[in-house]
Amino acid sequence: MANIKDVAKKAGVGIATVSRVINHSGYVKKETREKIERVIRECGYVPNEIARSMTAQKNLIVAFMIPNTTHRFFGELLYHVEMELDHRGYKTMVCSSSEQIEKEISYIDMLKKNRVDSLILLTNNDIEPYLDRRFPLVSFDRRFKGIPCVTSDNYQGGVLAARHLIESGCRHMMFVGDDAQGGKAEVITEVNKRREGFFDELKRQGYPDVVNIEYPLGNYIALPESVHRRIESYAEVDGIFAISDSVAAEVIKNIERRGRLVPEDVKVVGYDGGTSFLNLGKRITSIDQPPKEIASAIGEVIQGYYDNRKTGDRIVPVKLVKGDTT
Amino acid sequence: MANIKDVAKKAGVGIATVSRVINHSGYVKKETREKIERVIRECGYVPNEIARSMTAQKNLIVAFMIPNTTHRFFGELLYHVEMELDHRGYKTMVCSSSEQIEKEISYIDMLKKNRVDSLILLTNNDIEPYLDRRFPLVSFDRRFKGIPCVTSDNYQGGVLAARHLIESGCRHMMFVGDDAQGGKAEVITEVNKRREGFFDELKRQGYPDVVNIEYPLGNYIALPESVHRRIESYAEVDGIFAISDSVAAEVIKNIERRGRLVPEDVKVVGYDGGTSFLNLGKRITSIDQPPKEIASAIGEVIQGYYDNRKTGDRIVPVKLVKGDTT
DNA sequence: TTGTAAGCGTTATCAC
């Protein structure tokens, strides 16, 4: 591959002039420029980005640390984040952690190594001790002191779910969701606010007795059989708010397997929305947290770092989208 | 951040010695090494990977060009590819194309720019003119002359689907799938072999009349209403093979909406399998193409390039996994 | 064993 030196030699100019041409910087006589452009075309020269990163001291790569890309919402979020960053001229490095803190730490280390410029955090592990605020960090759905946080309005989502179930005539409510932090007291994610908002609103509206089904964070896909048994032991429950659409889908499947009908006997609201469960037989009524807008907010924070602007937290509004399960 | 020079100065040695220590290369006296290691620890020195790439002329980054990460199978495949590559010491850059050839071309250009070392191709566009065989390329589900191809055994998948439907008592078969190449004659993907295998096997077993519902490639998610109408116009059909699980899900939903039952009236087989539709109410009988093994095959090809070994095509076996739709 | 110095391919600062 030809490099800038070859081009300069072939064009009979200095490398600085070639650099000016490819960067559209500084003054270059028209003829010189045209000559150089011709040579560049002739030898198919393309500037080496590694060398550029070397002098620029940055590589325009953003790492996205994510539990997996298998979970529907994560896949969607990644898609929009990549689009957003690409649009802004940055590349996205996927970093699936499989929820393992060791992998997460190794991803965080990429910042020191200059492998990536910045990092988007999405985790339920206790990585606080590994975070160095001197690096450009953004966190999704989780507060770390001094690090900008992007999140959907989880609390409001819980409130909306409560109101909707009440309006739909439900009287005995239940919340189903993992405890996210897996018993680790240090870890509190914004996702917990879905539960809080739900409980608070129900209390305000005169429904103080809500069943809370909480279980350790699993693999984001299947719900343990024991959880299903706990759910069905509350025969009077007629309104359920599940922490995510995938949990909702599992819950619905199980309820129907036991012979009760959704939404006739039990109504179910999930969280995530979007196209997540578009081709599921039954469309889940869900609190819609728009991945595109979340990605856009994340993009702004990242851009802020590149522009030496410090940005604050961003809470993205949610709305309830009615489906076939309420 | 401290660099190798700082470390050398603080330790009172030359930078070459520090380099030897961090790379475990060459001879270094024990005491010198220990001294350097202490200094490294003290000032938290970590080698700059950009600079390393500069000399190494490679950055250990692999680009994965993929239509999107929203489609369940793609999300899963990406997950396993990233795991596999990470395991081998390479980083994965996600490159969602949204099926746009312009984006794909810009991703291919990253090779020339040294932004990535190699590229995994997953596309239905006519990118043949943009591929330069001097670069390390791997293609998934698509043959390009001179480029190693990893694919599941699509033909065999079609055969298995045909046999299963016959054994399940179906007599009037249908294939439903996009034409992938969108009418572009130049583009023929391996995915088409699902159709071929299905038709061939049916013919061999004495079912020459198969309905073929073909439509232009869309967004991988929703099936156009017109396609649903074409499907239902064949009232005698009792066995359907869909090109993917997401298409199968759409087809099933529509059939049931019109009042026919799956699998009682119509049996449906999809393609992809895995955990893709795990939390769908009804589990789809599907040709399982294991993303983990595909990722592993891709990893081997990539590794081959780094080791200066040329690898050949890899066809990953598939199997039919019975669900609730047949 | 260890240090000096020449790359790696750019960008940017100076003189001219």
Place this chain on the structure above:
DNA sequence: GTGATAACGCTTACAA
């Protein structure tokens, strides 16, 4: 307008 030349932070001959 333009061309040397010094960074950028590392690896690796080659000397010592």
